[in-house]
Amino acid sequence: MKEFDRYHKQMLFKPIGEHGQALLGEKHVLIIGCGALGSSIAEMLTRAGIGKLTLIDRDYVEISNLQRQHLFTEADVQKKLPKVIAAQSALNSINAEVTIEAHVMDGNANTLPNLVNNVDLIMDATDNFDTRFLINDIAQKHSIPWIFGACVASSGLSFTIIPEKTPCLDCLIKVAPMFGATCDAVGVISPAVQMVVAHQVTEALKILVGAEGNLRSTLVIFDLWHNQYQMIDVSKAKAKDCKSCGTDASYPALTYKNSTKTEILCGRDTVQIRGKKFELTMLAKQLERFGEVNQNPFLVSVQTKAHRIVFFQDGRTFIHGTNSIKEAKKIYYQMVG
Known part of the structure; x- marks a missing residue:
């Protein structure tokens, strides 16, 4: 390991080391949504030396995005570039060793199942629960870990979902506090975004280097403006009769709104x-x-x-x-x- 290697400081961190860095370079992560959370997650994983990122987003860059979506510029706004295309260009300039695959499309029951082949981890960076429930069912069906994240105003939350081991999102939402407002209604500050991303990417690195024993088992929820931070034990939320992760799972979200135009x-x-x-x-x-x-x-x-x-x-x-x-x-x- 040479001091001028790209990942030198990261490999000095013993839980990753040279072996973990080699593992990162072999991994494939799917990021669903390329807005505030997704663009920052993508940047962190690209700088960390992930092998491949697949990005999916249906939107294009607007001026109101620039306050918190760090990969994008005013030039992207003027060109009305799709977010995944602008992100792909920025990420390629950060680390050409990483393969970046970009899909300008809606994440729905028709498109998402086609993107999970050979995916090691799914990162939630969406802005709605319909898509999250779809991610949840796809992850459960294909036994792929995924990391839930959300933020609004100065608050955020995150939870790591491991099929067959942890409660799934459908289990979680029945017992845990969730946000009712959206950032379009009450706004959002950039530090709240970055705090959620920090939790999500740290958990992602643990999974990708094989350090599952260090995964956080609690739901984290915080409000930076009001100096509140909670870790909530939700281990008992896993339900045997859950339609998404129970013994007779039917994965209802995979057909939910499938025909909606x-x-x-x-x-x-x-x-x-x-x-x-x-x-x-x-x-x-x-x-x-x-x-x-x-x-x-x-x-x-x-x-x-x-x-x-x-x-x-x-x-x-x-x-x-x-x-x-x-x-x-x-x-x-x-x-x-």
């Missing part, structure tokens, strides 16, 4: 429609009569007087400026027929 994005004043795929250059020309059009290789957006509409390459559309599915559909069909 529209949804209101949490706190965003935005409706997502999953429709047909368009050839983006032809679509951009078609949209010019409705307002100012911007295009990149991943999406086309049009700004009207009242709404911003974003068409993604995978067939999804964001209608910004409404929480009405009926109104969103009307706008969508006016533009594309």
Whole structure:
């Protein structure tokens, strides 16, 4: 081990050492969500020398992200780059030894099961419990550990879920305190994000180097502004009759909303429609009569007087400026027929 090696300081930490560093370089982590939590998790794991990261996110970079999402820049906002594409570029510039796979798509019951082959760990960086319940069922079905994390305002929480050993999310949510508000409603400060990430990535490193005996068995929950920090024992929450992790598990989330074509994005004043795929250059020309059009290789957006509409390459559309599915559909069909 040479002092100028990239991972020298990390290998000096005895619980990791040279053997643990070699193990990290062989591991594959799936990060679901590439916003505040996901981008910071991805950066830490990339700097730590993970072998491969797979990133999935459905959104693009906006100016309001820059306050807490450290990988992104004003240039990414101007280009309206999808978050995973901007993250992939930034991460490649940090550590070219790491393989970064990026997917601009919605994480749902159709797409996520296709991404878990050869994955050693799943990191939750989502902003809604529908997706978390889906992660939970996929992880239980395929026996993949995953690390739950959430933050809002100055508070955060995290729990490490090991199939067959710990309570799953469905067990946990029945007995533990969870946040009712969202960061879109009450805001969030960057230190709360980084505290959750610190807990998540530390647990991830333990799993990836084979130090499961050091995993935290409690739910951690904190409020930085009010100087509160709790470790809650939830070991008795595991239920034998749980539909996700019990003896007769049926994994209900794997079919939940599987056929849903529209949804209101949490706190965003935005409706997502999953429709047909368009050839983006032809679509951009078609949209010019409705307002100012911007295009990149991943999406086309049009700004009207009242709404911003974003068409993604995978067939999804964001209608910004409404929480009405009926109104969103009307706008969508006016533009594309």
